[in-house]
Amino acid sequence: MKITGTFLDEISHDIPHQNWGREEWDRDFGYMKAIGIDTVILIRSGYRRFITYPSAYLQKQFGCYEPPVDLVKMYLELADKHGMQFYFGLYDSGHYWDTGNMQDEIDANRYVIDEVWRQYGHYKSFRGWYLSMEISRRTKGAVEAFSTLGNQCKAVSNGLPTFISPWIDGKKAVMAASAGLTKADAVSVQEHEKEWSEIFEGVRGAVDAIAFQDGHIDYHELPEFFAVNKKMADKFGMQCWTNAESFDRDMPIKFLPIKFEKLRLKLEAARMAGYDKAITFEFSHFMSPQSAYLQAGHLFNRYQEYIAGLK
Amino acid sequence: MKITGTFLDEISHDIPHQNWGREEWDRDFGYMKAIGIDTVILIRSGYRRFITYPSAYLQKQFGCYEPPVDLVKMYLELADKHGMQFYFGLYDSGHYWDTGNMQDEIDANRYVIDEVWRQYGHYKSFRGWYLSMEISRRTKGAVEAFSTLGNQCKAVSNGLPTFISPWIDGKKAVMAASAGLTKADAVSVQEHEKEWSEIFEGVRGAVDAIAFQDGHIDYHELPEFFAVNKKMADKFGMQCWTNAESFDRDMPIKFLPIKFEKLRLKLEAARMAGYDKAITFEFSHFMSPQSAYLQAGHLFNRYQEYIAGLK
Amino acid sequence: MKITGTFLDEISHDIPHQNWGREEWDRDFGYMKAIGIDTVILIRSGYRRFITYPSAYLQKQFGCYEPPVDLVKMYLELADKHGMQFYFGLYDSGHYWDTGNMQDEIDANRYVIDEVWRQYGHYKSFRGWYLSMEISRRTKGAVEAFSTLGNQCKAVSNGLPTFISPWIDGKKAVMAASAGLTKADAVSVQEHEKEWSEIFEGVRGAVDAIAFQDGHIDYHELPEFFAVNKKMADKFGMQCWTNAESFDRDMPIKFLPIKFEKLRLKLEAARMAGYDKAITFEFSHFMSPQSAYLQAGHLFNRYQEYIAGLK
Numbered sequence: 001m002k003i004t005g006t007f008l009d010e011i012s013h014d015i016p017h018q019n020w021g022r023e024e025w026d027r028d029f030g031y032m033k034a035i036g037i038d039t040v041i042l043i044r045s046g047y048r049r050f051i052t053y054p055s056a057y058l059q060k061q062f063g064c065y066e067p068p069v070d071l072v073k074m075y076l077e078l079a080d081k082h083g084m085q086f087y088f089g090l091y092d093s094g095h096y097w098d099t100g101n102m103q104d105e106i107d108a109n110r111y112v113i114d115e116v117w118r119q120y121g122h123y124k125s126f127r128g129w130y131l132s133m134e135i136s137r138r139t140k141g142a143v144e145a146f147s148t149l150g151n152q153c154k155a156v157s158n159g160l161p162t163f164i165s166p167w168i169d170g171k172k173a174v175m176a177a178s179a180g181l182t183k184a185d186a187v188s189v190q191e192h193e194k195e196w197s198e199i200f201e202g203v204r205g206a207v208d209a210i211a212f213q214d215g216h217i218d219y220h221e222l223p224e225f226f227a228v229n230k231k232m233a234d235k236f237g238m239q240c241w242t243n244a245e246s247f248d249r250d251m252p253i254k255f256l257p258i259k260f261e262k263l264r265l266k267l268e269a270a271r272m273a274g275y276d277k278a279i280t281f282e283f284s285h286f287m288s289p290q291s292a293y294l295q296a297g298h299l300f301n302r303y304q305e306y307i308a309g310l311k
Numbered sequence: 312m313k314i315t316g317t318f319l320d321e322i323s324h325d326i327p328h329q330n331w332g333r334e335e336w337d338r339d340f341g342y343m344k345a346i347g348i349d350t351v352i353l354i355r356s357g358y359r360r361f362i363t364y365p366s367a368y369l370q371k372q373f374g375c376y377e378p379p380v381d382l383v384k385m386y387l388e389l390a391d392k393h394g395m396q397f398y399f400g401l402y403d404s405g406h407y408w409d410t411g412n413m414q415d416e417i418d419a420n421r422y423v424i425d426e427v428w429r430q431y432g433h434y435k436s437f438r439g440w441y442l443s444m445e446i447s448r449r450t451k452g453a454v455e456a457f458s459t460l461g462n463q464c465k466a467v468s469n470g471l472p473t474f475i476s477p478w479i480d481g482k483k484a485v486m487a488a489s490a491g492l493t494k495a496d497a498v499s500v501q502e503h504e505k506e507w508s509e510i511f512e513g514v515r516g517a518v519d520a521i522a523f524q525d526g527h528i529d530y531h532e533l534p535e536f537f538a539v540n541k542k543m544a545d546k547f548g549m550q551c552w553t554n555a556e557s558f559d560r561d562m563p564i565k566f567l568p569i570k571f572e573k574l575r576l577k578l579e580a581a582r583m584a585g586y587d588k589a590i591t592f593e594f595s596h597f598m599s600p601q602s603a604y605l606q607a608g609h610l611f612n613r614y615q616e617y618i619a620g621l622k
Numbered sequence: 623m624k625i626t627g628t629f630l631d632e633i634s635h636d637i638p639h640q641n642w643g644r645e646e647w648d649r650d651f652g653y654m655k656a657i658g659i660d661t662v663i664l665i666r667s668g669y670r671r672f673i674t675y676p677s678a679y680l681q682k683q684f685g686c687y688e689p690p691v692d693l694v695k696m697y698l699e700l701a702d703k704h705g706m707q708f709y710f711g712l713y714d715s716g717h718y719w720d721t722g723n724m725q726d727e728i729d730a731n732r733y734v735i736d737e738v739w740r741q742y743g744h745y746k747s748f749r750g751w752y753l754s755m756e757i758s759r760r761t762k763g764a765v766e767a768f769s770t771l772g773n774q775c776k777a778v779s780n781g782l783p784t785f786i787s788p789w790i791d792g793k794k795a796v797m798a799a800s801a802g803l804t805k806a807d808a809v810s811v812q813e814h815e816k817e818w819s820e821i822f823e824g825v826r827g828a829v830d831a832i833a834f835q836d837g838h839i840d841y842h843e844l845p846e847f848f849a850v851n852k853k854m855a856d857k858f859g860m861q862c863w864t865n866a867e868s869f870d871r872d873m874p875i876k877f878l879p880i881k882f883e884k885l886r887l888k889l890e891a892a893r894m895a896g897y898d899k900a901i902t903f904e905f906s907h908f909m910s911p912q913s914a915y916l917q918a919g920h921l922f923n924r925y926q927e928y929i930a931g932l933k
Contacts, residue, residue, distance in 0.1 A: 016562045017570035019609035021616070049531060050572065063531060068572050176563045179490035179801035220671060220685060251638045252798045252876040254563040259639035261672065261690050292605035294914035298641035305643070327873045328881035330920035332927070360842060361883065374842060379883050487874045490801035565874040603916035 001271035002307055003244060005039030005279030006032060006287075007089075010071055011047045014176040015247075015255065015285055018292050022074055028284050029082045035304060037283065040079055041087040044132040045072065045112065048094040053119070057111050062093055072120055079125035086125040087163070088116055089132040090149060096133070102141030105133065109149050117156045128161045129153040131207065136169045137187065137195040143202035150206030163209035165243045165281075168192060168225060170217035172249045181250060186217075193228045200236040209233075211241035211279055214266045215249045222269035230273045241277040242270040246286035246299065257286040257295040260302035312582035313618055314555060316350030316590030317343060317598075318400075321382055322358040325487040326558075326566065326596055329603050333385055339595050340393040346615060348594065351390055352398040355443040356383065356423065359405040364430070368422050373404055383431055390436035397436040398474070399427055400443040401460060407444070413452030416444065420460050428467045439472045440464035442518065447480045448498065448506040454513035461517030474520035476554045476592075479503060479536060481528035483560050492561060497528075504539045511547040520544075522552035522590055525577045526560045533580035541584045552588040553581040557597035557610065568597040568606040571613035623893035624929055625866060627661030627901030628654060628909075629711075632693055633669045636798040637869075637877065637907055640914050644696055650906050651704045657926060659905065662701055663709040666754040667694065667734065670716040675741070679733050684715055694742055701747035708747040709785070710738055711754040712771060718755070724763030727755065731771050739778045751775040751784045753829065758791045759809065759817040765824035772828030785831035787865045787903075790814060790847060792839035794871045803872060808839075815850045822858040831855075833863035833901055836888045837871045844891035852895045863899040864892040868908035868921065879908040879917040882924035 009015055018024070032040070045052050051064045053072040058064040072088070079086040091112045095104040113129075120126055131149055135142040150162045167173060171186035187195075200210070212229055214222070226242070233240035244266050247255035270278055280287065289297040320326055331339070343351070356363050362375045364383040369375040383399070390397040402423045406415040424440075431437055442460055446453040461473045478484055482497035498506075511521070521544060528536055537553070544551035555577050558566035581589055591598065600608040631637055640646070654662070667674050673686045675694040680686040694710070701708040713734045717726040735751075742748055753771055757764040772784045789795055793808035809817075822832070834851055836844070848864070855862035866888050869877035892900055902909065911919040 012570075014563050016559050016564060016567040016606060018606050019568065019571045019613050021609070021612065024609070065530065065572070065576060068575060177490060177492045179799060181799050219687065248638050252636050253638060256638040257641065259634075260641050261687070264690060265687060292609075294605075294916075295638060295640050298643070298646065298914075301643065302641050323873075323881075325874050327870050327875060327878040327917060329917050330879065330882050330924050332920070332923065335920070376841065376883070376887060379886060488801060488803050603920075605916075 001242075001267040001275065001278050002036050002310070003267070003278045003280050003303075004037055005041060005277065006037055006283035007041045007043045007279070007281045008075060009043050009282045009285065010052055011044055011050045013047060018285065020284075024290065025074065026078055026081075027290060028288055029078045029084065031288055031290070031300070032283055033082050033084070035300070035307065037084070039085045039087065039279065040075065041130050041279065042072065042075060042089040043130075043282070044089040044092050045116070046091040048092075051091070053116070055112065055115060057115055058091065058108070062108065072116070076120055076123040076125055080123060084125060085127035086123070087128040087130045088120070088126065089130040092132055100140060102145045106145050106148055110152060113149070113152050113156060121157060126160075128163070129157070131162055131164045133164075134213075135164075135166045136173065137192070137199075138169075143199055146203045147206045150203065154206070161208040162206065163211055163239075163241065164203070164207055165211040165213060167213040168216045170221070172218075173216040176254050181252075189221075189224050189228055192225065193232065197232055197235075200232050200238065204236050204238075207238060209239035209241050209276070211243040213243045213245060213281070214270070215245035215247075219262065219265045222266060223272060226269050226273035226275070230275060239276045240273075241279055242266070242275050244270070244278050244280045246280045246282065257291075257293050257299050260299055260306070263299070263303070264306060312553075312578040312586065312589050313347050313621070314578070314589045314591045314614075315348055316352060316588065317348055317594035318352045318354045318590070318592045319386060320354050320593045320596065321363055322355055322361045324358060329596065331595075335601065336385065337389055337392075338601060339599055340389045340395065342599055342601070342611070343594055344393050344395070346611070346618065348395070350396045350398065350590065351386065352441050352590065353383065353386060353400040354441075354593070355400040355403050356427070357402040359403075362402070364427070366423065366426060368426055369402065369419070373419065383427070387431055387434040387436055391434060395436060396438035397434070398439040398441045399431070399437065400441040403443055411451060413456045417456050417459055421463060424460070424463050424467060432468060437471075439474070440468070442473055442475045444475075445524075446475075446477045447484065448503070448510075449480070454510055457514045458517045461514065465517070472519040473517065474522055474550075474552065475514070475518055476522040476524060478524040479527045481532070483529075484527040487565050492563075500532075500535050500539055503536065504543065508543055508546075511543050511549065515547050515549075518549060520550035520552050520587070522554040524554045524556060524592070525581070526556035530573065530576045533577060534583060537580050537584035537586070541586060550587045551584075552590060553577070553586050555581070555589050555591045557591045557593065568602075568604050568610050571610055571617070574610070574614070575617060623864075623889040623897065623900050624658050624932070625889070625900045625902045625925075626659055627663060627899065628659055628905035629663045629665045629901070629903045630697060631665050631904050631907065632674055633666055633672045635669060640907065642906075646912065647696065648700055648703075649912060650910055651700045651706065653910055653912070653922070654905055655704050655706070657922070657929065659706070661707045661709065661901065662697065663752050663901065664694065664697060664711040665752075665904070666711040666714050667738070668713045670714075673713070675738070677734065677737060679737055680713065680730070684730065694738070698742055698745040698747055702745060706747060707749035708745070709750040709752045710742070710748065711752040714754055722762060724767045728767050728770055732774060735771070735774050735778060743779060748782075750782050751779070753784055753786045755786075756835075757786075757788045758795065759814070759821075760791075765821055768825045769828045772825065776828070783830040784828065785833055785861075785863065786825070786829055787833040787835060789835040790838045792843065794840075795838040798876050803874075811843075811846050811850055814847065815854065819854055819857075822854050822860065826858050826860075829860060831861035831863050831898070833865040835865045835867060835903070836892070837867035837869075841884065841887045844888060845894060848891050848895035848897070852897060861898045862895075863901055864888070864897050866892070866900050866902045868902045868904065879913075879915050879921050882921055882928070885921070885925070886928060
């Protein structure tokens with residue numbers, strides 16, 4: 001299964017920045033293209049006070065800092081240049097994580113969606129929306145938020161597609177800023193199916209694809225969970241993507257590039273389950289030949305050998 | 312605001328060593344010079360049993376290991392060569408951190424100051440002293456230690472300047488060897504002003520400049536805290552420097568180079584507050600083109616673009 | 623004291639993979655050779671479901687994944703090519719760590735030893751066995767396991783040598799996936815001698831060399847512990863090796879290359895104690911000029927200067 005999309009991890013949450021300028025990003029889009037990536041997804045347009053484009057609204061309402069560069073503009077120009085599709089990731093105010101109240105996220109993004117479409121909707125490469133809230137089964141209010149925002153995204157943009165990328169509440173679902181690597185109370189595949197069926201039902205029509213993060217369960221659990229995900233996606237009329245994490249969740253350093261063998265296991269599981277598309281989090285830190293993590297360049301080589309063997 | 316000084320993080324406390332030899336250090340001083348750094352500060356001349364120069368006294372009294380290289384000599388020679396000022400950082404026995412008793416630090420350094428000035432005081436680049444104890448508001452005995460040692464430094468060296476670099480007890484003031492990134496009981500700006508006014512008062516005359524570390528408070532808190540720091544420095548007749556941390560405190564990996572946007576926010580806040588000088592912790596790991604952390608080279612480039620824009 | 627052996631850390635437990643292919647490994651064996659390494663030791667042939675060679679048995683009995691490459695074959699071929707000795711590390715099912723029962727480890731490896739000798743015993747470079755369980759003083763059942771497996775290894779292979787590499791239960795003996803760096807209840811040198819004398823006695827005849835990991839005690843404790851280790855090895859007729867860890871246990875990032883000065887202290891202590899051989903964990907991440915950790919290349923240079931000075 002080939003990876004055809006990648007997140008762009010600006011603004012980052014837990015991955016240190018590489019401090020790239022336009023030149024490095026331009027080159028990186030070229031590297032992506034070389035292994036068949038045709039879709040880039042801005043992971044979020046802002047997180048708390050850091051934002052990717054100079055939104056007058058977010059600066060005023062949320063005290064966001066004026067960004068030194070308009071990353072949205074830059075990414076769209078580069079996507080145009082390299083013939084790629086760009087998905088815009090919504091804003092995350094952080095208020096939900098602090099207060100448990102999803103309303104601020106909805107309110108902020110209702111404005112952001114309009115603002116962004118007005119300013120950037122004319123770019124040829126603007127081809128979809130990423131509802132950026134990363135949720136799992138117990139995220140209160142997520143269904144309403146996804147439904148409201150997904151519908152608005154589609155309404156302003158003549159129906160451009162939307163997708164979400166939640167996590168499976170498996171044994172590796174621990175906080176990045178914790179020392180441990182696993183937890184005891186992992187979800188069973190039965191609970192997963194029951195709870196997510198309700199969520200799928202609730203967001204039907206507003207969300208076109210679901211790309212579960214693939215890193216929170218053990219490798220031998222992949223086939224069972226992936227089969228259920230595909231079954232649910234089919235039932236509720238959505239595309240089933242995999243978000244193949246290219247970083248390693250099994251190591252005390254959080255996080256460096258994944259061992260190729262693990263990535264292969266995950267991609268093979270997605271292929272076996274008949275998934276529609278594979279995207280990754282994310283190319284530029286963990287798979288790029290110019291990544292600051294040199295393991296990434298070797299992963300790029302191993303992955304290239306792998307896809308050459310698929311033909 | 313331009314960075315004109317950097318710490319030299321040997322002996323390191325929590326940043327892995329790069330294992331550079333003289334050739335790499337020589338080249339690095341050249342890189343520093345290229346972006347306007349004229350001051351290098353040895354972060355400490357020793358920490359527990361590891362020391363930077365072959366001190367007979369420290370080897371005998373504290374069981375320190377014979378260092379493989381005389382780093383003090385090397386740094387002074389390179390500072391002479393590159394036309395830079397060198398500040399010598401005092402010895403940290405670690406006893407204070409173990410026992411809460413500052414007397415050992417005072418006793419050890421009273422000897423070290425004499426020894427070092429005798430051995431290295433003739434170098435042209437030996438231009439100041441760094442009182443290396445990193446303290447915050449609740450460090451018992453710090454006022455007396457700084458006062459005693461600062462006065463001695465100045466007395467032996469014909470009044471060469473001294474400075475300290477404490478931390479603000481903000482929400483990010485957590486141990487490096489802990490998993491978390493923030494704590495709940497952060498200091499308020501009012502408490503900060505009250506407590507530090509007392510400390511400033513106590514070290515007056517013995518300390519010429521104070522360079523608060525800028526990484527323990529949130530970015531939007533910078534203006535308020537920086538204004539208070541400048542007000543206190545002015546009141547007590549000290550220079551107000553900023554210690555602009557070039558590593559990122561917001562990430563689970565402790566620590567990699569900072570996102571340029573964050574460094575810029577901090578430097579801009581120091582400029583707005585009318586600070587006298589900016590130094591960084593530290594160039595060689597986090598901003599150098601030859602750093603083992605390749606993000607550092609990109610930060611160097613972004614920073615160069617920034618200071619070019621200041622002109 | 624020169625390092626003449628290194629582990630090959632595949633399958634890794636807590637060090638992120640570099641994703642090297644055959645070309646990189648071939649080059650790395652060359653780098654090893656250049657500094658006098660003549661012995662490579664596969665750290666383990668498998669850990670839980672990840673394995674290094676396509677063992678039909680392990681895939682069937684333990685649900686192991688089919689490995690993308692036969693690493694055992696590749697390492698043996700490269701060891702043949704470069705004129706090095708290869709030690710094979712046994713399989714670790716992980717069951718002991720989960721259940722405290724050593725029997726599964728014994729049962730699995732009794733089969734693995736036969737299988738591996740049958741498939742790979744004809745390689746010229748196959749010169750020994752590494753009993754890969756990393757134990758310390760309180761590892762229940764370890765004596766019987768080492769004794770049983772060591773004897774079997776020797777029996778099938780016409781007496782090829784075996785070794786173990788336990789850790790000293792010192793103050794730095796903490797879990798990799800914990801935030802802290804030290805613990806309070808470290809072993810005393812007297813307890814160490816008493817407890818390990820019993821273990822040595824129990825494995826006598828089945829284990830030819832013991833290579834204690836050198837990183838769990840403080841640097842000034844090295845001489846005392848090393849003297850005891852050598853005394854015990856002599857008493858029970860074993861070779862005394864040191865496993866010189868080339869990564870730094872004193873830093874919050876777990877783990878990057880060690881400061882050269884620390885490695886030197888450890889090697890000097892082994893030399894003073896009259897140790898027979900030094901191996902390292904491990905060259906390819908922490909000392910190689912092509913490591914993803916660029917500090918490793920500088921450590922390689924510092925180490926080269928050091929051994930040049932020994933002549």
